[in-house]
Amino acid sequence: MGVDNRRPRGVNLTVTAPIETTGAEAEAQPEAVLSGVKKSQIEGRSLSQIAWMRFKRDKVAMAGGIVVVCLVLMAVLSKPIQWVFGLDPNKFNQDLIDPALLAPKGGWGGMSWDHPLGVDPQYGRDMLARIIDGSWVSLLVAGGATLLSVVIGTVLGIIAGYYGGWIDSVISRLMDTFLAFPLLLFAISISASVQDGFFGLDGLPLRICVLIFVIGFFSWPYIGRIVRAQTMTLRRREFIEASTSLGARGPYILFRELLPNLVAPILVYSTLIIPTNILFEAALSFLGVGIAPPQASWGGMLSNAVDLYTADPQYMFVPGLAIFITVLAFNLLGDGLRDALDPRSK
Numbered sequence: 001m002g003v004d005n006r007r008p009r010g011v012n013l014t015v016t017a018p019i020e021t022t023g024a025e026a027e028a029q030p031e032a033v034l035s036g037v038k039k040s041q042i043e044g045r046s047l048s049q050i051a052w053m054r055f056k057r058d059k060v061a062m063a064g065g066i067v068v069v070c071l072v073l074m075a076v077l078s079k080p081i082q083w084v085f086g087l088d089p090n091k092f093n094q095d096l097i098d099p100a101l102l103a104p105k106g107g108w109g110g111m112s113w114d115h116p117l118g119v120d121p122q123y124g125r126d127m128l129a130r131i132i133d134g135s136w137v138s139l140l141v142a143g144g145a146t147l148l149s150v151v152i153g154t155v156l157g158i159i160a161g162y163y164g165g166w167i168d169s170v171i172s173r174l175m176d177t178f179l180a181f182p183l184l185l186f187a188i189s190i191s192a193s194v195q196d197g198f199f200g201l202d203g204l205p206l207r208i209c210v211l212i213f214v215i216g217f218f219s220w221p222y223i224g225r226i227v228r229a230q231t232m233t234l235r236r237r238e239f240i241e242a243s244t245s246l247g248a249r250g251p252y253i254l255f256r257e258l259l260p261n262l263v264a265p266i267l268v269y270s271t272l273i274i275p276t277n278i279l280f281e282a283a284l285s286f287l288g289v290g291i292a293p294p295q296a297s298w299g300g301m302l303s304n305a306v307d308l309y310t311a312d313p314q315y316m317f318v319p320g321l322a323i324f325i326t327v328l329a330f331n332l333l334g335d336g337l338r339d340a341l342d343p344r345s346k
Contacts, residue, residue, distance in 0.1 A: 061336020067329035093124030109314030148216030153223030161231025271334035
């Protein structure tokens with residue numbers, strides 16, 4: 001019996017055979033597939049974007065950063081804030097003081113709607129106004145001293161780490177000499193000796209400049225040692241050898257090749273040294289060689305509160321809490337930046 005190869009009516013048969021593709025067509029297929037994927041899913045991220053993503057995931061560091069931003073804004077806008085809300089940090093309100101007890105009338109240091117943080121037990125001055133007015137002094141001194149120490153320490157540290165030899169020896173011994181100074185006693189002696197005037201300055205501008213100079217000029221070896229150690233590690237890297245082989249000279253390598261790679265540790269150290277300088281300024285004001293009255297300062301308020309602590313404990317608590325929050329916020333921000341900028345962190 002033969003096989004019937006006739007096709008039934010109404011049925012269409014389709015035969016498909018494998019199609020060979022050329023090399024160009026095979027390479028074009030993955031590109032066609034990737035074209036359907038969102039660009040954001042395959043786009044690479046820069047180091048700054050990766051650091052920002054890490055920093056955002058650290059909620060504690062974000063909270064510290066927000067507090068720092070608020071404190072800086074309060075310090076910068078302290079005078080407009082006082083003008084808008086009618087705050088006067090030096091206005092006496094003797095009617096709010098009990099002369100028999102030498103303490104504010106009412107509980108909690110005289111807290112009220114008109115004086116949310118109470119008043120001082122001496123003259124009845126508004127504590128909230130004095131905290132706001134003292135914020136710009138503390139942050140200006142701490143920020144200026146940090147900037148001065150970072151500039152000096154970075155320049156000398158990068159020079160010592162890159163050149164080495166006798167230059168490194170001289171700068172290192174200079175660091176050791178500055179670290180041997182009793183900074184607190186030296187700051188007290190300088191501040192006390194220039195109170196009457198110096199370089200045409202007097203009063204509050206003189207005291208602020210002296211504090212910035214003393215704190216910043218004698219604390220640069222700390223950042224200098226960090227920058228020196230990092231520079232000694234980076235100078236053996238391939239990109240430095242490539243720049244040298246192409247004829248780049250020392251200043252170009254120092255400030256165009258090495259310095260950009262040192263921004264991360266310098267930034268982290270700066271955020272960690274600012275709270276230390278805030279405490280140092282408060283200590284000098286506490287010892288009577290810092291900011292002089294009637295200008296409000298957090299350290300000066302603590303100094304005045306020592307003799308009045310038994311009559312009004314809140315007078316010490318308010319400026320102490322302001323210093324505590326500021327120092328804690330900067331420390332949390334510095335820790336978060338250190339973790340975010342560390343390439344070895346996960």
